[in-house]
Amino acid sequence: RIQPAKPHAKNWDHHFSLEASSRRVSTLKSSAKTPQADVISLGVGRPASEFYPWQSMIMPGATDSHGTRTEANQGDAALPMICTQGESAFDLRTALDYGPSKGLAPLLRFVHQHTKLMHNPQYINWDVSLTCGATSAIEILLRMLCDRGDSILMEEYTYTGAMEAARPLGLNLVGVEMDRDGLDPVALDKRLLQWDVASGPKPKVLYLVPCGQNPTGITQPEERRRAIYAVVERHDLIIIEDDPYYFIRLSGPFHHADTTEKQHVTADKYLTDLPLSYLSLDTSGRVLRLDSTSKIIAPGLRCGWISGCSQLIAAFTAHSDFSTMGASGPSQVMLYKLLVERWGHEGFFQWLMHQSRRYNERLNTTLDACRRYLPIEICNWTVPECGMFLWVEVDWKKHPKARREGVGIDSALQVSIEGSVHARAREEGVLVSSGSWFAVSKTNQDRTYFRLTFAAAPGHKLSRAVECFGNAVRKEFLKKR
Template structure:
């Protein structure tokens, strides 16, 4: 290999010649073709050189697209935009992915990582010529077919935005290329790298190159690298990686984006509570605490907290019939004071600490357990460093309330706020109804997005991309937050596939949208629903949530999903967190659907900067959840403190066994069993509903007479079996009713809203006595309520006992059929008045 560089300021000519195995690659960088230019982008005027990069070799004669990564220096944002423009002018049919990465030497590189398309020359010898208008001080020569030499760029971990590759060199085994390995298990494909963040914290390229040189030279002493040349592995494209499984190269996660511009003014101005901040001194061993205003724990009137709790194996993790043993339980005891925790607050569970004032994050033992569950089990592959953080909440509604405070400034027209400043929230057409009363008092307008069986549409008419791209500023500010329930959507029961989530996340990145992922039903995904629906209706499977194979378990940027260690968790559609390379996902979880709503315990998972701001909000609002609930829940999950075991000594023999806690395995087993019992309930209800979707209806000859012509088979109901959650979302075909739009004494026409009201009143009467939720409760806007929501009903299959599910479902379908037999307008008008008066 030879190297030549002229002095700065003059023409810059590079020549790099490498022999490696069967491949010879030449790269020439020259600025002689164009005069010097200047760019004022970044910190000041900086000279930059339009250059030519030529890479040639037999490999480029291949028709199959490959990918190339070129690392450049001093490339300003404007010049990188020109790269993409120029690369499309080379004019050949076979395209090749090209990634251009900035060098981190200034703010002008904040936008310097762009994916563009370069094209190999059609010459039979095989060559690739690029004309990127920026200067290069670092070169990429790809020589990687069978025995390449590999060196990897190594910016410091302090660099939040640039790809970081760990150098790894070894002689390849015969016939196999070398691999770049890394200790961490969350990966991102280099050829799918994202736009970098602010690279101002990066080390100089010189230091990075020297570090790589120290490892390269001992193995390849013939290379005089000087600190300017790095060799990168060539074949990075996904298709090639699948053919050559040993040639998969990853990059370290960068820090999350700084998304503080999304925060409200009030949130930005919040400061830590001086009282809560002082709590850190209370942990000093032997400290005489004369500073706090804490009541003395010995005067608490509770000596123990005790509960009989289920074992995690109470429900079989199968949708088949079950026979639970109601007596299979254990005793949990929270003692007055634990003395055997070793001074670690995360291990001390007792009344003295659980019922005392605490910090905003939550009771330390429970917070520690939730963190471990989220980061090691539920979302072990969040693709940014150092990963998300967690804060406890008082349930999902409390979480939504705090996130509105976090992300929105109130818009009040009465104080003269202009319409152009009105904020918006993106939601599905039908939305969890407790969200609207939270956001609307702040003046936030609801912006709806079209849905299908999976949920929000990412692209197409009415989709997320369509709404954002065609936003009318006259309506207000373009929405910057998306609220969505991705699994077991309330009310529709849809489940977003991983591919749909990728598409949604891509749109949110393009338009800088924060994603609030509310997941109370995430564990209630029903894998047998599609097959059961097809069997019930004698049709092919439809709307099945795709289960990705091992090769397809890739995140937004090519991240291979890390296994959680629990087959049940791995079987679920991943969270948006697994795709979140920017740190723009905020996930809400709750124990309301998996333990009990009265616990009022949930948690929020997000990038650390968001969690820190949420702590400031929590300090002066709810503080942490109830100590009673936290103590009992954490004792259930982690087991008895050694001090608590003494409480078992005097118990009857059948209760004397010491309870060791569910632990993580037990918790996951409980979730799997809970999913199965709800999946079985859904199947029972839907099977009965399928039998009542049609009937033979006779059309009356007039609006007030029952005399009619021969009937026809008419569809009354339509629905998809829920793929998760707790609800069945029905479409009622009121337009098929014999009295549709009939005129009466007091009503001009029995339209959809009138008939929907009449049906609800009819079902509440004997002998039917069933109570569905009207679709109008879930319409996201008045327009949706008026035009569409009246067509729907939501049925819950979880509230009633399993033995009563069949009876309630049959009473519902019978009521629908009886309602269709009403042929007197007067009767219908009475029902409408009754419902609207109630």
């Protein structure tokens, strides 16, 4: 029997809150949607599955009344990780039950020790809480610290997830100028000194990504951090230190041409070479540091941690009690098994060094390909010290249209050149991210960039991907008038 066609549901736009109506789709996620099978992605900073520490997972089912295993549990082969009800420190019952939003005690203890080891906060009353990843934590912090109409300070190019979380909350995003060492403290100070209260209250929050910054790849040197911290103290700001790339060290101990030297990097050398975090510098308790497992273990865990002064952490967990209700129990147990039972702190550092080495190999392949395939008269880039991004400047003023029409202050021409290079790269078979997606303010950007990530594509395709991008730039810039 032919069923009558079903109607569409009503449109509910008119019932949306101000927040929901102003929400936009995620720029990066929509750029990565439905990729053609033959397009290689240098676009989205999503680690390839070879970076995950687990190969398989087993969750034993319940036994029946005779103690016989039930169906779901038959045919187990190698069991890399088992969590059973009734096990000691962290059993499956605990993992599957409601738990404290802050996180389950045995894992939280490890995170607390880790924070002490890595950052040794300079005041007494500091604390940590697990999060459902950095993006969720940023959203909670913005709700906790800002009201509609407030302004928040960010690097002039920044993580789209933070911008896209902030806008629907009615916040005004203020991009602060950057130079080759990252956010410029003089520009920051000037903005705050000259703040016109008629335009809204003076900002209270500075959001920044200090290592392997997304998208520029910049890692702020120590003096820069100290200078920014001094400005922040002067103007009584809270810093959200979003640092998911901290442990992915590309230079320093891993960046040696000589591979034998590479193998002798000790955990001590690796740790002493890590940048000084804002949390380590902080004496007032104004830094809220976000760590994430997404880039160093696996993003699907949706788990990270926040560290900072106890009062702010308590407000964070109080918010989580009525929103995320904390990180998922099974994710926490996976982390507990790995970090506490298998690795311990030393094993975790060994893993992080191993990840850094692998990212470093990918970076080297990408850099070799850039030198070989990108036209250096049009493109330039800086080698990142941390993270997974290469920020390539494409000199749009060398485009035939710009030369013909004059560069003036015509940003429409620049935008169209950026769009054409992006589209042409896709046609050539590579997905890259356009720099303007990351710009806090869409005006006043007189440079054109593309962000290439070497984390996501299969390693053996990285070189080909850069070649495709180089072809796109060449064809776009050298095309007939």
